[in-house]
Amino acid sequence: MRMERFFRLFRTGKPGSSTERRPPMTETALPELYWISGSPPSWRVMLGLVLKDIPFTSRRLDHGKGENRAPAYLAINPTGQVPALRHGALVLRESIAILAWLDRAWPARPLFGATVAEAAVIWPRVMAFEADLRPAATTIATTLLRNRSSERYDALAAATARYLDELDDIEHRFDEQSWLGPDGPSAADCWLYPTLGWISRALERTRDSVPAELAAHLADRPALRGWHSRFAALPGVAGTYPPHWADTPAT
Ligand SMILES: N[C@@H](CCC(=O)N[C@@H](CS)C(=O)NCC(=O)O)C(=O)O
Structure with missing residues (x-):
């Protein structure tokens, strides 16, 4: 052609x-x-x-x-x-x-924004989560779930610092907004919710010691906790909870 x-x-x-x-x-x-x-x-x-x-x-x-x-x-x-x-x-x-x-x-109920202005907020947030939050969360969750916190103390401390910095940034956003998107739950909210769930699950399941500030990742951040409860209460969200987590509660 x-x-x-x-x-x-x-x-x-x-x-x-x-x-x-x-x-x-x-x-x-x-x-x-x-x-x-x-x-x-x-x-x-x-x-x-x-x-x-x-x-x-x-x-x-x-x-x-x-x-x-x-x-x-x-x-x-x-x-x-x-x-x-x-x-x-x-x-x-x-x-x-x-x-x-x-x-x-399925364009109804857009996850990446209904307008170019909304897309310009949501896309960078999702990609920043992938670039910054995902590596830190992965190090934390895998280290805790494998009970290697003591052995990998330095890596865990660095990942924890990065993870909590990101959560602080998000906490401040919720001073002014209810969701990570400008107009209701978005792809960014869909990104964050399972990540927090994974960290919480790892904290519950690990048999190793964990940094106190990591254990309090939600407790120390009331606005984030409020968002978490709002998201959890959205229709259908409860039904997505990983079934094997419900079958094997924290020990
Ligand atoms: N970048 C991929 C990551 C997918 C991924 O890491 N999947 C993991 C589960 S969290 C997996 O399939 N692991 C099983 C395996 O590799 O055997 C995405 O966002 O879809």
Whole structure:
């Protein structure tokens, strides 16, 4: 294709061209969510589906039985990771990409903002969480869950400092707003909620000692705690709580 024509097509989105096609609206089957209980990225996609009120088929995989590494799932996602979302012939992976795609496919109740101004607030927040908060939260949760706090004291202290700095920043935001998005629960809220849940779960389950300020991550931050309760009370959110956490409460 000549370059000028390519760019013209790209700009105008000729009917029937790839820029114009809306696959999900032509699909009748429900989207299928492949997920593992307790996986924060899976949980955030489930929250997105619930907040957008999109009916879906749950395909829970048992990590303990290696179901996400079995050929049946590797045929869907060769990396073996969750979440994956299948809709007809389309398979999507990467939780944030899935949330963004859901917003395009089901535009009602947008997670990334209804306007460009809202998108300009929500997208940077989500990407900053991925870049800054995710590595710290991952170090904290995995260290605690493996009972390696003493052994990995320095790494845990550094991750804790970074994590709590981020939470302080969020705490101040809630002085003026109820949600991380400018107009109601957003993809940023769907990102944060499972991450806090994961840290809380790790704090409950670890048999090793933990820094006191980390143990008080919510207790010390009333505005964040208020947001957490508001989010938890949204329709459908309670039903997304990782089932195996409910089955194996803190010891
Ligand atoms: N960047 C990916 C991360 C996905 C990911 O790390 N998934 C983990 C669960 S939290 C997983 O599938 N682990 C199982 C495995 O790799 O066997 C996303 O956001 O979707």
